[in-house]
Amino acid sequence: MIVTELGTTPDPRFSVAPMMDWTDTWCRQFHRLLTRRALLYTEMVHANAVIHGDRDRLLGYAPIEHSIALQLGGSEPATLAEAARIAADRGYDEINLNVGCPSDRVQSGAFGACLMAQPALVADCISAMQQAVDVPVTVKHRIGIDDQDSEADLHAFVERVAAAGCRHFVVHARKAWLQGLSPKDNRDVPPLDYERVYRLKAEFPDLTVVLNGGLDDVASATAHLDRLDGVMFGRLAYHQPWTLSVVDRLYFGADRDPQRGEVLEGILAIAEGMRRDGVPLARLTRHILGLFHGEPGARQWRRTLTEGAHQADAGPELIERAAEACWPRAA
Known part of the structure; x- marks a missing residue:
């Protein structure tokens, strides 16, 4: 590109x-x-x-x-x-x-x-x-x-x-x-x-x-x-x-920090673009495994992404599913 x-x-x-x-x-x-x-x-x-x-x-x-x-x-x-x-x-x-x-x-x-x-x-x-x-x-x-x-x-x-x-x-x-x-x-x-x-x-x-x-x-x-x-x-x-x-x-000097929910929405947008362009989702998910480091639900987040990212149809839905354990704390 x-x-x-x-x-x-x-x-x-x-x-x-x-x-x-x-x-x-x-x-x-x-x-x-x-x-x-x-x-x-x-x-x-x-x-x-x-x-x-x-x-x-x-x-x-x-x-x-x-x-x-x-x-x-x-x-x-x-x-x-x-x-x-x-x-x-x-x-x-x-x-x-x-x-x-x-x-x-x-x-x-x-x-x-x-x-x-x-x-x-x-x-x-x-x-x-x-x-x-x-x-x-x-x-x-x-x-x-x-x-x-x-x-x-x-x-x-x-x-x-x-x-x-x-x-x-x-x-x-x-x-x-x-x-x-x-x-x-x-x-x-x-x-x-x-x-x-x-x-x-x-x-x-x-x-x-x-x-x-x-x-x-x-x-x-x-x-x-x-x-x-x-x-x-x-x-x-x-x-x-x-x-x-x-x-x-x-x-x-920014006046606020991003929220995890906002970041997750951005990740989903990137994943949607990858699916559109035929790029395997695993190229992204390996980098986001630590997003919830130290937070409740972090292990489930990592496990879901690791186990599912290499499937041929993996897309934004996988990330949404992985985030379910963490999303209440990200809102």
Whole structure:
């Protein structure tokens, strides 16, 4: 699907992280029912895939998803620039370069977190991408990798990339061990160091610095805005999505939070559109299992969706049936 509507200017105060196999268009449409203002990110897509692959599948999104950022993987400036141009032409509001993923597959392709060891190359990539598009080009990275994890190394990396024109840095406040830890362990084992991110912002006050990593409470995370420009939530937003319902009020000044009944009505509308377009309902239901996390009826909600979503005729009626145990509390 090619989106021709004008995009919106991203606001860094709150964003939902790019997460492989999770933040696809159906996840993002669901999250947008919970927060109208948070910046949403795609899964990481390699620049070569954007150029040579199925663009409708890889880059398709619904207009409701704005503001939306595409995260690209890659390390070849010309290729990244072409992929960025294609994405900007499709209406993406921001293009983000992945300099934080530590997986073996990503390392073998010479991109992701290993690029922190090559700030000059990252700067070249950013410069090429910026010359190709008019939307913001941003970077998501770690505070360090392996033995290159001093504060001086981090500041030198940011300084070099900023000199190439990047003004927006999303910092996962853990280092990455490229050897010896799995991607999963790299999300939990290296200690968090929020103070280092604070000092980075203090050193570069004119840059936009967004904090990522280990954030587990949407309300208390507003305190980080006293010293930083924004926060990015990942796993909490996915597994306990109702936490996003307070974002617009706490971070953007909205006068009310959405109600679960309203969100369910929006989910039903998405499901009806999927049925019309011949899209299997399971592509949506896997993302909404946590909607009633911690609430009475949540187990029945999950069970009904899980058992029924893969049936050929599954549609909005399944979601309505699953919600019966929770609907009185959602009204």
